[in-house]
Amino acid sequence: MEILIKASQFILSLSLLIVLHELGHFIPAKLFKTRVEKFYLFFDYKFSIFKKKIGETVYGIGWIPLGGYVKISGMIDESMDTEQMALPPQPWEFRSKPAWQRLIIMLGGVFVNFVLGIFIYIMLMWAYGEKYLPNENVTDGIWVENKLAENLGLQTGDKILTVDGQKIKKFRGLSLEFINGNTYQIERNGEVLDKEIPEDFISQLMDRGKDAGPFLYPRYPFAVSGISEDSPNLDADLKKKDIIVAINGNAIKYFDEAQTELNKYKNQEITVTVKRGTETKEVPVKVTNDGKLGVGLGTLSFKDLERLGYYKLANFEYSFAEAIPAGWNKSWKTLTDYVKQLKKIFNPNTGAYKGLGGFISIGSIFPAEWSAQSFWEITAFLSIMLGFMNLLPIPALDGGHVVFTLWEMITGKKPGDKFLEYAQVVGFILLIALLLFANGNDIFRLFK
Template sequence: MEILIKASQFILSLSLLIVLHELGHFIPAKLFKTRVEKFYLFFDYKFSIFKKKIGDTVYGIGWIPLGGYVKISGMIDESMDTEQMALPPQPWEFRSKPAWQRLIIMLGGVFVNFVLGIFIYIMLMYAYGEKFLPNDNLTDGVWVQDSLATKAGLETGDKILTIDGEKIRRFNDITLGLINGNNYQIERNGEVIDKEIPIDFISDLVDRGKDAGAILLPRYPFVIAGISEGSVNLNSDLKSKDIVVSINGNAIKYFDQAQAELDKYKNQDISITVKRGTEIKEVAVKVTDKGKLGVGIGQLSFKDLEKLGYYNLADIQYSFAEAIPAGWNKSWKTLTNYIKQLKKIFNPSTGAYKGLGGFISIGSIFPDEFSAESFWNITAFLSIMLGFMNLLPIPALDGGHVVFTLWEMITGKKPGDKFLEYAQVVGFILLVALLLFANGNDIFRLFK
């Protein structure tokens, strides 16, 4: 059922983005009296699930959910209609239109993607505002959860100040910042230290697997979730939801401080102090030969931590006027982060190419249960990503056509039809290779 919910959200989001992207080409083509022969959601190789001709255009749904397209008369595109191109140009054809009109038609899809992404982010800011844990609230630093963070030079208690010179505003931005960045600055025991992010940080992160958990967390209190069967403290007075605040008279505030204290008392009977609701209680416990209490560790939400006085969460609400710049800033941040990640992917030494994913990876980012806020957040991200990807100067993409049209406008020389055909084939091969690699990565990770 969870897979079905994820897949349904993915298909709905993808369909919306494809239709609006192609509409971005369709509308200016019609405005400039250019004939559009087909408008398709998904690809219709050999047959269509649905099609209907209205005027000069066949509207349809294909059976291959890898994208969509509009077929514009007199344009060399993925249809590779060389027979039409061999005939004399007609007034309604794309190739007969002035270069500036062709440029607008080609940029229409990308324009819609960017505008849609910005619009969604603005509306999300207006409807939901922003709720996050400010990085400045982590006055006692972070909890290092994984050897990968240790390899990057981090220790529990470090306060992460900046990444690539940019101040970290949200705690949740830290891991993405380490992925995209090259260096960072921390405060450790009152000293400010500059650190380099290892070149293979992303490679190691991918190798951990997506289910390995966070490499960093806010520092949590020692909350008891329950007593394990067979535990040396099964018959003790410990209760679920107790918060350990002292071990044998030594105060602790965070769970990461507990192990060092317990290691001092292996195989001993000791007293610990717990906070139980509003009460403070002393409890006699035994410590195992491995320095454990034999209890389950409870996880707390940010809201729970706020109630306990550990952190103050930011909850910013925006008027519609305020949501406009906030949504724009969110869109710009999303785009620049994506560009940084692409740069890492094209640098083999980072190993970021191993994290490149296809449809399974994209589908997996949708939540197991439908949430309007999450759905639209992901759709906005995908819209901006799709817009940027289509701007890449690859012949089979909008960006490739834009490059050739700009060349014509600058030099006054139009590339020949044969050259454009060959360029389209090369671009198509590159895209197929990228598609196979990305989805191959997904399959490899599934088996791994």
């Protein structure tokens, strides 16, 4: 059921983005009286799931869910209709239109993707606002409990100040900033230190596996999630969601402080002070020979942590007018972060290519339960990502056609049809290779 819910959201989001992208080409083509022969969601090699001709255009749904297309008369595209191109140009064909009109037609899909992403982010800001843990409110620093964070040179209690000289606004954005960054600055025991992010950091991150969880955490209280079956404290008066605030009279605030205290009392019977709702009580417990209580660490939401007084969350509500700049800023941050990640992928030393994913990776980022907010946040991200990817100067993508059209406008010389055909083939091969590599990564990770 979980896979079905994720897949349904993915297909819905992808279909929406494809249709609107192709509509971005379709509308200006029609405005400039250019004939559009086909408008398809997904590809229809050999046959279609559905098709209907209205006027001069066939509208349909293909069976290969790798995208979609509009077939514009007199244009060298993925259809590779060389027979049509061998005939004399007709007034309604793409190739007969002025360069500036062809440029607008080719940029239409990218324009729609960017505008859609910005619009969705604006509406999300208006409808839901923003609630997050400000990085500056993590006043007692981070909790380091994995090798990756240790290899970065981080220690529990460090306060992360900047990445690449930029102050970090949201704590949950720290992981992405480290992925995109090269240097960072911390405060440790009152001293400010500058450190470098290893070039292969992304490779180390990917090697941990998809279920490893975040590598950076704020410091958490010692919340009990349960008692293990082999624990010496099975009969102790410890309950789920109890917060241990003292060990044998020594106050602790965070879980990472507990181990230091427990190591003092190995194989001893002691008391721990727990906070249970509004009640505080002493509970006798036994410490194992390796300094454990045999209880699990419970996770608490940021809302719970705020209620308990550990962290103060930022909570912003926006009017529609205020949501416009907030949504724009979110869109710009999404785009710049994506560009930074793409630059890392093209550097083999970073190992970022390991994280390149296909349909399984994209589908997996949707939640296992329907959430309108999450669905539209992911759709906005994908829309901006799709817009940028289509703008890359690769033949077979919109960006490739734009480059050739700009060349014509600057030099006054139009590339020959044969050149455009060969460029289209090369671009198509590159895209298929990238698609195979990305989805191959997904399959490899599944088996791994």
